[in-house]
Structure formats: C-alpha cells, structure tokens
Amino acid sequence: MAAPADKRKIVKKRMKKFPRFQADRFKRMNPAWRKPRGIDGRVRRRFKGATLMPSIGYGSDKKTRFRLKNGFYKFLVRSPADLEMLLMHNEKYAVEIAHNLGAKKRKEIVERADQLRLHVTNRFGRLRAEENE
Incomplete structure (x- = not known):
C-alpha cells in the first residue's frame, strides 16, 4: 500500500453552514443558499447579527483542497480498466x-x-x- 508523497498538514477552515436567509421561517423555502438581492436586505448589507454570507475567505488552502484526511486525492473507479490510469500516481490518488x-x-x-x-x-x-472450510 502506498503512502501519500506530500506530507503537508491539511488545514480545514471553519466548516460553516450558510442557510438561506429566513429559510427557517417558511416551510416552503429551501434552506440552500441564495444570494440576497433585495435593496433593503440586512444580510446583503452585512449588518451585525444577520446571517453570514459565504465568501472566498471561508475556503481551504489551495494546496490541500479536496484532499482526504489520509493525504490522498479521491479518484472514482467504475471498472478495473480505470485503475491503469493510476499506475504512476499511486502516491497521489x-x-x-x-x-x-x-x-x-x-x-x-x-x-x-x-x-x-x-x-x-x-x-x-x-x-x-469467506469462511475457511
């Protein structure tokens, strides 16, 4: 079994949920984030105490983004033939x-x-x- 070549420490910033503004007040409203576009919206104007908006600062380090905890990148495989692509990359994926x-x-x-x-x-x-008999 190969070990990851890059031993860089993976730093995950705050894993914050960004619910849609006032989605908790209405059952018909999906909590998935939508950017507020109203002229008077306190979330868009970033008032103190209002819901936070997602921004670039919440992202992870570019060098370790999408890394698993064991240091590898995930590669989805659907057939044994797909493994041949990873022949030379067993320390990365x-x-x-x-x-x-x-x-x-x-x-x-x-x-x-x-x-x-x-x-x-x-x-x-x-x-x-399988049982040994």
Missing part, C-alpha cells in the same frame, strides 16, 4: 469504488488495486469474508 457496482466487479477492482499498490478507501464494501 486513492481509489474509491463507485457505489453502484456489484460484489464481483468490486472484488476484481480490489485485487487489481493491490497489484498496483493503490490505496482503496471503501475496500470492504459489499464484500463478505
């Missing part, structure tokens, strides 16, 4: 098997990933331990 694959194809992917020394994040999904 970790394999994540797509959720809609069956046990047979998952087993093939895990076996091929072991041969290529790739890290698989969801290695044991849908795979039962």
Whole structure:
C-alpha cells in the first residue's frame, strides 16, 4: 500500500453552514443558499447579527483542497480498466469504488488495486469474508 508523497498538514477552515436567509421561517423555502438581492436586505448589507454570507475567505488552502484526511486525492473507479490510469500516481490518488457496482466487479477492482499498490478507501464494501472450510 502506498503512502501519500506530500506530507503537508491539511488545514480545514471553519466548516460553516450558510442557510438561506429566513429559510427557517417558511416551510416552503429551501434552506440552500441564495444570494440576497433585495435593496433593503440586512444580510446583503452585512449588518451585525444577520446571517453570514459565504465568501472566498471561508475556503481551504489551495494546496490541500479536496484532499482526504489520509493525504490522498479521491479518484472514482467504475471498472478495473480505470485503475491503469493510476499506475504512476499511486502516491497521489486513492481509489474509491463507485457505489453502484456489484460484489464481483468490486472484488476484481480490489485485487487489481493491490497489484498496483493503490490505496482503496471503501475496500470492504459489499464484500463478505469467506469462511475457511
């Protein structure tokens, strides 16, 4: 199993939720963020005590953005052939098997990933331990 080449410390800034303004007051209103555009809106004018708006300052460090906690970047795989792309990049990317694959194809992917020394994040999904008889 390969270890990540880059050992940079991953700093996640505040993981803040940004609900839509007044979405808690109306059931029909989706809480997904919408930028306020009204002429009198206190959120748009950034009054003290009002809901905070998302801005660039809440983002993570560019060098470690999208990194997993183990230091790898996630790479979604749907077939064993997709693993060949990661042949030279086993220290940068970790394999994540797509959720809609069956046990047979998952087993093939895990076996091929072991041969290529790739890290698989969801290695044991849908795979039962076979009993030794």
